[in-house]
Amino acid sequence: MIKLLGAVLILFAGTLIGFQQAARFAARPRQLRQLAHALQRLETEIGYGHTPLPEALGRIATVVPSPIADLFLLAAEGVAHDDGLSFRESWEQAMKQGWEATAMRAGEQAVMLRLGSALGISDKDDQLKHLKLALLQLKAEEDAAKEDQGRYEKMWKSLGVLIAVLVVILMV
Amino acid sequence: MLNRVVHLLPLELKAVLEKLPETALAQLEEIRIREGRPLELGLRGQSRFAGTDGTLRMTADGAYKPTGDICRKLLERITNYSLYAMEEELKRGFITVAGGHRIGLAGRTVLDSGSVRGIRDIGAFNIRIAREVIGSANHLLPKLLDRSRKSIYSTLILAPPQQGKTTLVRDLARSISYGLWGQGEGAGWQGRKVGVVDERSEIAACVRGIPTFDIGPRTDVMDACPKAEGIMMLLRSMSPEIVVADEIGRDEDGEAIREASHAGVSVVATAHAYDVQDALGRPVLRRLLEDGSFQQIVELRRTTAGFMHRIISAESAIRSPAAREPTAVLTAASTSTFRRSGADPAPVESGLQRGGAT
Missing domain, CATH: 3.40.50.300 (P-loop containing nucleotide triphosphate hydrolases)
Structure with missing residues (x-):
């Protein structure tokens, strides 16, 4: 009886781990797409609205879902507090703190960090160029992420169950 | 006067200014920041340089010199981290911030077919502290x-x-x-x-x-x-x-x-x-x-x-x-005379009557 219960537990845990890994692969392209949407929105705010950066980031945070929105909120908060951070420092801090909660990887983080070092310090045309470049790079990452998703998502889902089954068989 | 604009200043600059004597800060009208050059203050029309130790100097020797990093941070703060939103202001050469304070800028201008399109490499700032004097027109x-x-x-x-x-x-x-x-x-x-x-x-x-x-x-x-x-x-x-x-x-x-x-x-x-x-x-x-x-x-x-x-x-x-x-x-009780410049060299003594506008 106890053996059966243990086997069920192992199967359950294995399946869960597999699904969680698969979910990470599914989440990455989705979050990359949301990030791209956010940057497009920023493009509009800068290009047409001339909205000041902290306010623009706050607005973006209201239209994209949570782990992505938090990145922008953190960056806006960093300059709102009076601790002498420059925008680049605040942005870097936000990208490092908030990144943990997302399914995104180092490649896209590097894109965002590069963007942060250019945001706010030049005229409109230059800002839009930097945003376009970042969007292109994110697009490339998104394509790669989709490929990974197709390849690994199903694999992880079945792999979790199969490994759990293997462990159960070995134990019996 | 300093507390009205202190939120605009980078921490290093704020620390230097806060060391100055209270009486001087109360008279503060202008803060002139030039990259790599002595920090100048305008106190009721008088020019002074600020030392790192909280002294006011008549000459520029030994005065505090803001670095390029401080100037960049200052620019970020006065533009609200958004230089792109300030194109019109940069064309005019000054930015007005909340509270009515005007910040004049100087640096290398960018030209577009002969007319100034903006300033880049901004190396000099002049923060003019606005003051609201309620009742200053009462006599007029x-x-x-x-x-x-x-x-x-x-x-x-x-x-x-x-x-x-x-x-x-x-x-x-x-x-x-x-x-x-x-x-x-x-x-x-x-x-x-x-x-x-x-x-x-x-x-x-x-x-x-x-x-x-x-x-x-x-x-x-x-x-x-x-x-x-x-x-x-x-x-x-x-x-x-x-x-x-x-x-x-x-x-x-x-x-x-x-x-x-x-x-x-x-x-x-x-x-x-x-x-x-x-x-x-x-x-x-x-x-x-x-x-x-x-x-x-x-x-x-x-x-x-x-x-x-x-x-x-x-x-x-x-x-x-x-x-x-x-x-x-x-408006203030005083007996100063009012001199006129121009071709007429003789100073005109002004009557101090309070009525009788022409």
């Missing part, structure tokens, strides 16, 4: 009353930079708007609708269209709007009885003011000029005075004792600039 306003219309005459206020023109017109707008015409015959009159064209955002210091200075309950502000267009827009849309504009000087400003004053609207405007003769040397001002767009001229001076006004009727100024009546009024 009763002298400008137009009894027949229960309003104010069209008035041109002349003074060199840094003499308190903006402070004065702001208080005039406020008083007229509230209906605070002072003691005497104006006492019972009601307030008038005032339209302010605030091209430099200095009179009302609007933040997102809402004035941060008290400019009265009957006042509408056209913020960051070119004066000529703003005056016409206000005339068409807000039916003002008095239009207030700061620092007129271009041809189109003159056109708009002429239009307004002949539409029965009183215009209160300021211009950079040392005195009436100086103003008559500027074609736009001369034409405005000649065709009667302004009925009165106020020369403004700031002395150590306070503001001094001299009211001259436009008619007499045009007729014989040299022989105008010296009707000066002191």
